[in-house]
Amino acid sequence: xxxxxxxxxxxxxxxxxxxxxxxxxxxxxxxxxxxxxxxxxxxxxxxxxxxxxxxxxxxxxxxxxxxxxxxxxxxxxxxxxxxxxxxxxxxxxxxxxxxxxxxxxxxxxxxxxxxxxxxxxxxxxxxxxxxxxxxxxxxxxxxxxxxxxxxxxxxxxxxxxxxxxxxxxxxxxxxxxxxxxxxxxxxxxxxxxxxxxxxxxxxxxxxxxxxxxxxxxxxxxxxxxxxxxxxxxxxxxxxxxxxxxxxxxxxxxxxxxxxxxxxxxxxxxxxxxxxxxxxxxxxxxxxxxxxxxxxxxxxxxxxxxxxx
Amino acid sequence: xxxxxxxxxxxxxxxxxxxxxxxxxxxxxxxxxxxxxxxxxxxxxxxxxxxxxxxxxxxxxxxxxxxxxxxxxxxxxxxxxxxxxxxxxxxxxxxxxxxxxxxxxxxxxxxxxxxxxxxxxxxxxxxxxxxxxxxxxxxxxxxxxxxxxxxxxxxxxxxxxxxxxxxxxxxxxxxxxxxxxxxxxxxxxxxxxxxxxxxxxxxxxxxxxxxxxxxxxxxxxxxxxxxxxxxxxxxxxxxxxxxxxxxxxxxxxxxxxxxxxx
Ligand SMILES: Nc1ncnc2c1ncn2[C@@H]1O[C@H](COP(=O)(O)OP(=O)(O)O)[C@@H](O)[C@H]1O
Ligand SMILES: [Mg+2]
Numbered sequence: 001x002x003x004x005x006x007x008x009x010x011x012x013x014x015x016x017x018x019x020x021x022x023x024x025x026x027x028x029x030x031x032x033x034x035x036x037x038x039x040x041x042x043x044x045x046x047x048x049x050x051x052x053x054x055x056x057x058x059x060x061x062x063x064x065x066x067x068x069x070x071x072x073x074x075x076x077x078x079x080x081x082x083x084x085x086x087x088x089x090x091x092x093x094x095x096x097x098x099x100x101x102x103x104x105x106x107x108x109x110x111x112x113x114x115x116x117x118x119x120x121x122x123x124x125x126x127x128x129x130x131x132x133x134x135x136x137x138x139x140x141x142x143x144x145x146x147x148x149x150x151x152x153x154x155x156x157x158x159x160x161x162x163x164x165x166x167x168x169x170x171x172x173x174x175x176x177x178x179x180x181x182x183x184x185x186x187x188x189x190x191x192x193x194x195x196x197x198x199x200x201x202x203x204x205x206x207x208x209x210x211x212x213x214x215x216x217x218x219x220x221x222x223x224x225x226x227x228x229x230x231x232x233x234x235x236x237x238x239x240x241x242x243x244x245x246x247x248x249x250x251x252x253x254x255x256x257x258x259x260x261x262x263x264x265x266x267x268x269x270x271x272x273x274x275x276x277x278x279x280x281x282x283x284x285x286x287x288x289x290x291x292x293x294x295x296x297x298x299x300x301x302x303x304x305x306x307x308x
Numbered sequence: 309x310x311x312x313x314x315x316x317x318x319x320x321x322x323x324x325x326x327x328x329x330x331x332x333x334x335x336x337x338x339x340x341x342x343x344x345x346x347x348x349x350x351x352x353x354x355x356x357x358x359x360x361x362x363x364x365x366x367x368x369x370x371x372x373x374x375x376x377x378x379x380x381x382x383x384x385x386x387x388x389x390x391x392x393x394x395x396x397x398x399x400x401x402x403x404x405x406x407x408x409x410x411x412x413x414x415x416x417x418x419x420x421x422x423x424x425x426x427x428x429x430x431x432x433x434x435x436x437x438x439x440x441x442x443x444x445x446x447x448x449x450x451x452x453x454x455x456x457x458x459x460x461x462x463x464x465x466x467x468x469x470x471x472x473x474x475x476x477x478x479x480x481x482x483x484x485x486x487x488x489x490x491x492x493x494x495x496x497x498x499x500x501x502x503x504x505x506x507x508x509x510x511x512x513x514x515x516x517x518x519x520x521x522x523x524x525x526x527x528x529x530x531x532x533x534x535x536x537x538x539x540x541x542x543x544x545x546x547x548x549x550x551x552x553x554x555x556x557x558x559x560x561x562x563x564x565x566x567x568x569x570x
Contacts, residue, residue: 016570055412057569079415089410093334102333105326106414151413 006031006066006158006189007052013060014047014213021047023213024061029191029206031157034184036204037193038293040301044213045193046086046162052191053083053160066157079107082151086162086193088143090135096146097122097131100153107154121149141172148179159183161192165199177202197294209297216300221293228299229291230256232268234277236286249280258299265295317554318561320423323416327424328431335432346436350385351443354378357504369506371535378449379458379530380503382440386462387469387523389436390429391494394473395486398425402477408568418565426470426560433466434459454533461533464549465526471556478563502527522552 007029014022022044029035037045050056052065054074063070065077091099100121104114122128125145130138138146144164151159161180165173180203183190194200200207201221208218217224238246240262247264250257253276256267268274274288335342354374358381362373369376401407408421437459444450476489500514501507501523507515518524525545532538 053413055409055569075415075417078413083413085409085413087406089406089413091330091407091410092405093337093407098333102326102330103414105329106323106411106416108323108326108415 004031008064011061012063015059021213025215031189032187033205034190034203036200036207037210038200038207039210043211049160049162054078081158082156083160084147084151088147092135095132095134103150104153109154125149141168159190163193197292201293211301224296225291228296229267230269232274233291233295234266234288236281237263318419320419323420324424327421328428331428346389347439350381350440378444379534380527383527384498384503385436385440386433386465390433390466390470391473393429393432394470395477399477399480412568418568419561422561422564429470430466434463437462457533458530461529468522468552471560474560497521497523522549525549
């Protein structure tokens, strides 16, 4: 394992009694990378992340975080990582400020450094005005910001964000995207899960597409799109009578395609010409567009990520 | 083969102090509520049973009834307070509030969390004990220096019942489990442990049964100390309490850990 490896997973299996939540996951995440785990609800994203942040025990396989084995060095790992779990897990018996102070204590930080650090985080995350509010009085977006501030309190080497923007209003989402980009600029290592395509495309250097506990593909979003889809996508709707006719024509012309309900997606490879296609299809609802990660997902998993 | 490593206490790191501290800070906020709950209830029992009912009883084992009853009430308080803390409260923290999971996001491990919680419950028991001792002294029920030893025994009892309660919490499916535990175990236990009348009054089978549980041992020790009638078998009571203290600590550690990291 090289020095710039942040996470190394080899054949990771996680079973909940008989249920296999992760089925042989292997991946390498480099330091300074923003790595995305992309998949629908129930894919196993949080399960994989929990194994990484040591709140769950490996059933089989090997998992190293910052060169440390999760089986034996979980305490040291936990002192070096920051975690924003899917459900915020704030201590509702205390105020925002008290939550940060308690967390600093749990992390056994040097008392002399704590106040300054907290002051800095409050300002950075625009939390000053809420410092003495009870957790229950805070909006979802503010709670999320607090969770991130909390995760950064001990200056971790690695940040885990589990569905950081799910349920957030558009403003908070934009703020969060901005924050992640800033972290990336400062060469911070981030591992995040999401089921939003745009989010993964916007933020992640590399993504792993995951479903049913298996990794379907890992690469740069652009590379995934190029390899699995191509240059362009032609999307059209057809009634079931004409569908067969169109499909046969697509086959004749060696187009790669995917049928989804009464929608057909045709993947145009660099050497192919979308013009021919537009002549074949007489449907009114034809669109020519750039491919997205969702097309990759649809092709690999067989269904639309937007549906889940 | 029976695995003996299971009987060995795992290393408990110092982070448990911060768990205790968290609870103390919360306690400070809700001090008055706790105070009423912890002190007022035993005080009502003291009035109703000790003085009210007790006034119809001439003497019991050569003592006035209230003198007989008071150590029993102390022991019962030292049991109830940590029991409710580590059932209802700790179950809420474990499940709905997810406070333990939240602590697990830091470098704290599950053993520190369980230890800190049990120590907190024990402390709350001690809070009730001391409060009741102070109140008892106003009524002239406490005059011997041995009360200090009694407080130590009662604290041990609190620790044991915190461990028992935490074990029940690890088994509980919902809050109903605690209703069963309270009416099916805790309340009957107070009736057969010699709080209200001497154990020797009961049928033999109940006398044997009651000594399985810690409460009767605690009460017996307290009475021995407060009436200057120490016997060597007091050490057996202590030894048995220490074994229970260790056993339920271990069980609670292992069972709650499994819940926190699975
Ligand atoms: N503690 C658990 N016990 C049993 N099954 C679980 C547990 N946690 C998750 N699962 C199951 O494992 C699968 C993956 O869950 P999860 O990792 O949370 O998915 P995701 O985060 O991708 O939405 C789901 O089918 C879920 O029901
Ligand atoms: Mg999840």
